[in-house]
Amino acid sequence: MSENASSPRTLPWFAQPSARTWRCEPAPADVWGFHAALPGYSPTPLTELKPLAEELGVGRVFVKDESCRLGLPAFKALGASWAVHRVLAERGSSGREPGPVTLVTATDGNHGRAVARTARLLGQHAHVFVPQGVHPQAVAAIVAEQAKVTEVEGPYDEAVRLAAQAATGPDAVLVQDTAxxxxxxxxxWIVEGYTTLCAEIDEQLAYEGATQGPDLVSIPVGVGSLAQAVVTHYRGRASGRAPALLSVEPETAACVLESLTVGEPVSVTTGDTTMAGLNCGTPSSIAWPYLHSGLDAAVAIPDGDSTRAAAHLATLGVASGPCGAAALAGLRAVLTGEGADERRTALGLGPSSVVVLLSTEGPAANPHSTTDH
Known part of the structure; x- marks a missing residue:
């Protein structure tokens, strides 16, 4: 079942009824333990917001607040730390010289800062490529991690291309969060790192009395790496409830929604959006099979919806940027307006359902906030 945006009043939306029965291999069991052993680790908050449950007509709504993760203002450190750990372990087992390497990446902000922070803490070097339009505060934050920064006169995809070109030679490694x-x-490996977030959610929900887990998880999506991690976690389990999984993208960069609609990965031309970290034109190649089979639904939203959602979350005590607030904005769009009853049914939501919104970053991370880069 799908609806395409044929008019301004038609919600850009896609749903598939078979996703909750699809299964995949689970993530490695030792990822959460690795993160738990890192200095400064603690689970990020899972905050229940009763006014949202009343507004949305469900039983309970929780927000996973990633505004401070391992000392950084977004969830990205989970993927960067695990991936760099694996990179260095592989190099050590291959008998290569133990000298420092340069970790190269492209970013709109948070991923690059996470790679730079990890490199600094481990005594490695970092070289980060940033596309045009990234706020100077985000660039300054990466520089503060002692990374070399190259500013690119072009979009994110061009920054990725140049980063890949630069990561040559035996002492440079590309650590990119798209494939x-x-x-x-x-x-x-980056995707595997993100699954710690979901493992924390399950434990936190059990503590809150929701022992069967969520009925729906709403996920901001750029290239799809975080969504792949969420699909892997909830579709890789042999038992337990299989929740509905909803992806949310900007209307100006809905590459996953368009790909799901046509049934194969496609690239779209992106435009400007305040959800800068979701401003991605092509799904990650490794994410696509998981998104294609494991996502229940996808929706695209305008910037104004995420801005209003961020403001509303702030009044409820949750600090979220436009990308993180997209999870709420997308679910609001799905559960209101013409066709809402059919969409609610497609997601299996009722008056007792438990919903988790992934607020992937805080507002201070970058005025043009970043999620999937």
Missing amino acids: WPGYEQIPG
């Missing part, structure tokens, strides 16, 4: 044919192992 393409021929470059998939390290992005896969």
Whole structure:
């Protein structure tokens, strides 16, 4: 079932009824333990917001607040730390010289800062490429991590291309959070790192009395790496409830929604959006099979919806940027307006359902906030 945006009043939306029965291999069991052993680790808050449950007509709504993760204002440190750990372990087991390496990446802010922070803490070097339009505060934050920064006169995809070109030689490694044919192992490790977030949610929900887990998880999506991690966690379990999984993108960069609609990965031309970290034109190659089979639904939203959602979350005590607030904005769009009853049914939501919104970053991370880069 799908609806395309044929008019301003038609919600850009796609749903598939078979996703909750699809299964995949689970993430490695030792990822959460690795993060738990890091200095400064603690689970990020899972905050119940009763006014949202009343507004949305469900039983309970929780927000996973990633505004401070391992000392950084977004969830990205989970993927960067695990991937760099795996990179260095692989280099050590291959007998290479133990000298420092340069970790190279492209970013709109948070991923690059996470890679730079990890490099600094481990005595490695970092070289970060940033596309045009990234706020100077985000660039300054990366520089403060002692990374070399190259500013690119072009969009994110161009920054990725140049970063890949720069990561040559035996002492440089590309640590990129999107994959393409021929470059998939390290992005896969980054995705594995993100699954710690979901493991925390399950434990926190059990503490809150929701022992069967969520009925729906709403996920901001750029290239799809975080969504792949969420699908892997909830579709990789042999037992337990299989929640509905909803992806949320900007209307100006809905590459996952468009790909789901046509049934194969496609690239779209992106435009300007305040949800800068979701401003992605092509799904990650390793994420696509998981998104194609494991997402229940996808929706695209305008900037104004995420801005209003961020403001509303702030009044409820949750600090979220436009990308993180997209999870609320997308679910609001789905559960209101013409066709809302059919969409609610497609997601299996009722008056007792438990919903989790992934607020992936805080507002101070970058005025043009970043999620999937």
